[in-house]
Amino acid sequence: MLYKKYKLTVVSILAAGLFLSFFPAVNADTIKIGASAPKTGPLAGGSTVTFWPNVKLWVKQVNDSGGIKLKSGKAKIELIEYDDRTNPGEAIKNIQRLATQDKVDFILAPYGTGFNLATAPIFAKFNYPLITHTAITDKVEALTKRYSNIFFTLGTTTDFAGSVATVLGKMKAAGTIGNKVAMVNVADAFGIELANAARPIFKKAGFDIIYDKSYPLGSPDLSPIIRGAKGVKPDAFVAWSYPPDTFGLTAQAKVQGLNVKAYYTAVATAFPAFGGKFGKSAEGILGAGGINPDTKAMKDYFASHKAVTGKTPDYWASGMVYATFQILRTAIEAVGTKDRKAVTAYVKSNTFNTVMGKISFTNQINKKYWTVGQWQNGKFYGVSSTGRSGEKAAKVKPKW
Secondary structure: OHHHHHHHHHHHHHHHHHHHHHOOOOOOEEEEEEEEEOOOOOOHHHHHHHOHHHHHHHHHHHHHOOOEEEOOEEEEEEEEEEEOOOOHHHHHHHHHHHHHOOOOOEEOOOOOHHHHHHHHHHHHHOOOOEEOOOOOOOOHHHHHHHOOOEEEOOOOHHHHHHHHHHHHHHHHHOOOOOOEEEEEEEOOHHHHHHHHHHHHHHHHOOOEEEEEEEEOOOOOOOHHHHHHHHHOOOOEEEEEOOHHHHHHHHHHHHHHOOOOOEEEEOOOOOOHHHHHHHHHHHOOOEEEOOEOOOOHHHHHHHHHHHHHHOOOOOOOHHHHHHHHHHHHHHHHHHHOOOOHHHHHHHHHHOOEEEOOEEEOOEOOEOOOOEEEEEEEOOEEEEEEEOOOOOOOOOOOOOOO
């Protein structure tokens, strides 16, 4: 009887070994990643172009490669995602839930300036690295002093407003445009801060803001704004706008014949859908961001993004969203664990190769980014930056 038991045990061990030889070891672990951004509400049009497709692309690429490399083995991503409904309160609840109920290992930064600022205290409380990708604010230095875990990649409002003034200033110096500017802004943290930064900058650059209006986020009818701007006969039109209003303002500008030689709208001007909607009329329109779409890294990214998501990425923040995911993965793999404090420390002190080029942080702030782009020959090229290569010269916008 003892012999039979011994024989059975040996056979079982041999069988188990044979099973493992035919079936390689499964992943040592999974890594839970949380994400919260608009799928509904006024900003959904932006996040469903810039944020969510990149989440899908990155998760697929990571998992297809076997997972994120940890000291314990490769860990595939388990994604937990929520719709914040373009509501800061909902975003706060989502991040809180991801941290306390879902107990995710890491959380991807939210979409939009206001949402990053609203949720920053929760990221800090639970030591999640907050590598922002769609936040533009002049509060970066104050915020990085307050939160040791927050990183800014996209720039400051002063740099963005300053770059627009520089581009317009070159056109004014060349005699292409006069000094009269019509300026409008969406009445949220992003638009208000940019408008406040722009006023003294434009004045210093020799421009006279002859029309200065704001409008609520999600405004369904922007025709009065354009009517008012056209009525003052400006030389340039500048809108610190979010996706819905970028499209709405431009549609009205075309309908009402607001013909200026320098026309600028902010977020979503870089969207492929913008170029698709306005076709040849998009030629010469200036907007926030830009990239150099002719680099090999960017061409490869565009091809992968299209293949996996069925969508073309935008010509600005899409690349930065994906770049922040690349940074997070590289940092986790370098640390080799899910230790959030260690990952944050690694991000602070290293340089990362990304689709947007090399990124490193000085006091948690990336200093090299695109600021102004322009539609030229069917692509949205960067025409101004704080240190990126491949800038193109800005051109005069033709009439609608």
